[in-house]
Amino acid sequence: xxxxxxxxxxxxxxxxxxxxxxxxxxxxxxxxxxxxxxxxxxxxxxxxxxxxxxxxxxxxxxxxxxxxxxxxxxxxxxxxxxxxxxxxxxxxxxxxxxxxxxxxxxxxxxxxxxxxxxxxxxxxxxxxxxxxxxxxxxxxxxxxxxxxxxxxxxxxxxxxxxxxxxxxxxxxxxxxxxxxxxxxxxxxxxxxxxxxxxxxxxxxxxxxxxxxxxxxxxx
Numbered sequence: 139x140x141x142x143x144x145x146x147x148x149x150x151x152x153x154x155x156x157x158x159x160x161x162x163x164x165x166x167x168x169x170x171x172x173x174x175x176x177x178x179x180x181x182x183x184x185x186x187x188x189x190x191x192x193x194x195x196x197x198x199x200x201x202x203x204x205x206x207x208x209x210x211x212x213x214x215x216x217x218x219x220x221x222x223x224x225x226x227x228x229x230x231x232x233x234x235x236x237x238x239x240x241x242x243x244x245x246x247x248x249x250x251x252x253x254x255x256x257x258x259x260x261x262x263x264x265x266x267x268x269x270x271x272x273x274x275x276x277x278x279x280x281x282x283x284x285x286x287x288x289x290x291x292x293x294x295x296x297x298x299x300x301x302x303x304x305x306x307x308x309x310x311x312x313x314x315x316x317x318x319x320x321x322x323x324x325x326x327x328x329x330x331x332x333x334x335x336x337x338x339x340x341x342x343x344x345x346x347x348x349x350x351x352x353x354x355x356x357x
Contacts, residue, residue: 143310144303150174151311152206154199154221155213157188160237163283164210164275166192167291171314178202203228208311210235210275211262215251218258222265230268233304235311236329237275238262239336247341250334259298259329272299272308273329274320277339279349290317293351296332298323321354 151168153161156177169175169192177196179185189196196202203209203225209232213221218238222229238258240251255261259273274297282288295312297320299305309320323332335352342350 141306143313144307146307146310146314147172149207149311150176150205152176152178152202152209154178154203154209154211154225156196156202157185158212158214159280159284160278161210161212162188162192163280164212164237164278165189165194167283167315168311169194173314176202176206200225200228203232206232208233208235208307210237212237214238215240215258219261219265222262226266226268229266232269233307234262234266234269234271235274235308236262236271237273237278239276239333241337241340247344248337250330250337253330256327257329257333259326259333263300263326270299270301270304271326272297272301272304273323273326273332274298274308274312276332276336277352278318279343279351282349291315291351292317292353294319294321294354296321296323296352296354298326298329298332300326321357 151173153165155161157179165175177189178199182198185196236259241248242251263271297305297308312318312320
């Protein structure tokens with residue numbers, strides 16, 4: 139018998155780094171799904187301005203981290219560790235969803251970067267010992283998320299973490315966006331290859347001029 143997913147209705151969602159396309163796109167989709175969404179940024183005025191473009195509220199990252207029930211980390215990799223270190227108190231006790239992909243770019247295209255902790259998600263867990271860190275939303279096209287002509291974002295979201303209740307909650311959140319399905323993808327130690335797979339997806343999209351996602355078969 140399939141397990142009943144947790145009820146995530148009414149949960150507010152904060153997006154750290156929500157002024158970027160990925161964060162803004164996720165904010166837009168979760169708002170459409172009925173959630174209160176707050177967009178965070180390093181600068182409160184810029185965050186409020188970007189949020190207003192899609193009819194939402196925005197403030198500095200610390201304010202958003204403190205106010206939201208669940209927080210999505212969508213900051214650039216270069217500022218990932220420092221940002222989370224500065225928000226350790228605000229994020230304590232909360233589910234923190236990390237969707238950051240540590241990638242480099244050169245003349246040959248994108249490639250995965252080595253991370254001392256193993257992955258961005260594991261780095262987040264190391265920096266935030268009092269938070270419940272989950273890796274998810276790594277492969278979602280910002281272009282599709284932001285396109286008002288796209289009603290359904292057709293892909294599976296791999297959800298990784300060591301806290302079963304937290305991963306179940308994030309899977310249920312992914313299910314709130316039409317076309318998406320949250321799929322448990324393993325423990326947090328398996329996040330590296332999921333983050334790294336984004337480099338392959340970028341290559342697919344460039345070759346086929348697409349905004350491709352992934353589907354898991356037979357489940």
